[in-house]
Amino acid sequence: MNRTWGGRAFDAANYTLLAVIGLITVLPFLFVISGSLVSSEELLVKKIVFIPTNISWDAYRFIFATKVIYQSLLNTVLITVVGTFINLLMTTLMAYPLSKKTLRGRSKIMLLVVFTMLFNGGIIPTYLVVKSFSMLDTYWSLWIPSAISAFNLILLRNFFQQLPEGLEESAKIDGCNELRILFSIVLPLSLPAMATFALFYAVGHWNSFFSAVIYINDSNMWPIQVWLRQIVMLSAGGFGDAGALSEVVVPPESIKYSVIVVAALPVLLLYPLLQKHFAKGVLLGSVKG
CATH class of the missing domain: 1.20.5 (Single alpha-helices involved in coiled-coils or other helix-helix interfaces)
Incomplete structure (x- = not known):
């Protein structure tokens, strides 16, 4: 042309x-x-x-000279994997019933969900609730309070509403119950949505910092973000088992930049694996013509 x-x-x-x-x-x-x-x-x-x-490579040698960095990486992987699984499970189990028009009181439940997006109890009441359930110094304090994201719940509910009702009706004729329909029919059709929310939840857990500082007092259970903060704070005076670098002067600025790279690299490596599904999942709840 x-x-x-x-x-x-x-x-x-x-x-x-x-x-x-x-x-x-x-x-x-x-x-x-x-x-x-x-x-x-x-x-x-x-x-x-x-x-x-x-x-x-002195800055990276300085960071990985201490053994606790490896333990914190394992802690973060555990927090991210288990936390993401809990998030997806709880969000799915709540979003699927709310997508049914036959559910009584679903508009009131959705009103309560939206209310949590606008108002929350604050740090002190949340801490008292976590303490009353004996979740301090456990990873449950990082998983349970943030088990469901209200925003992701609304998007996933809208996605479930767009699925053809004929599929579920056919499954019911074949004798499937609601859980069988959810895990055998609905979820396989929702892989783009699950991949998108898995990425959102995983990034949130990986970058989680404030909750761990409040609820986790045992340094052996700290995630990587808390330890990287400690490294930045103590970089001027030395940190960990850095005897091999005793004669090497590492600029604090280089240490800060290397800390950012270490914290961001796993997420950057994870994104290409989910990019195929993520590109489809970003259209959740959109109007299609």
Whole structure:
């Protein structure tokens, strides 16, 4: 097709705008990664480094010189995997009944769900509730209070409402009960939705910091985010079993950047695995013509 001058100019403007937005998005990642690999000498000369001249791994050696970092990584993996499973299970078991028009009082229940999005009890009442159920210093304090996200619940309920009712009616004729219909028919058809919410919940658990600081006093149970905070705070005075680096001066800025890379890398590696389903799941609840 022969494009007009105005159409070509419009495309050029769009490409330029997208390129600028992409550059703005990539530059912070490049700056953080380069800052974690830059040598102390170069960092003293240059305040902003996007491509380091000499790559130095001293900051990462400094972080992983302590044994507790490995334990905290295992703790975080456990918190993320089990927590995401609980989130998906509880959200599904609540969203599926609420998607049924025959459920009595579902509008009132949804009103209570929306109410929690606007108001909450606050930190102190929540802490007292967690303490009264003897969940302090246990991972249940990180899983149970955030078992269901009201926003994700509403989206998943809308997704279930869009499924054809004929599938469930056919399954009931064959003798399936509601749980069998849910786990054998509805969930296999909802893989894009499950993958999307799994990513949201997993990222939330991986980045969870404040709840662990409040409810977990045992340092052996701390997730990676809490320990990385400790590393940043104590980086100037040394941290852990860093005897091998006693003669190496690691800039605190490089340690902070390497901490960011360590915390963000697992999530960045997880996203490509779920990208196929995530692209479909972002249209949850949208109007399709």
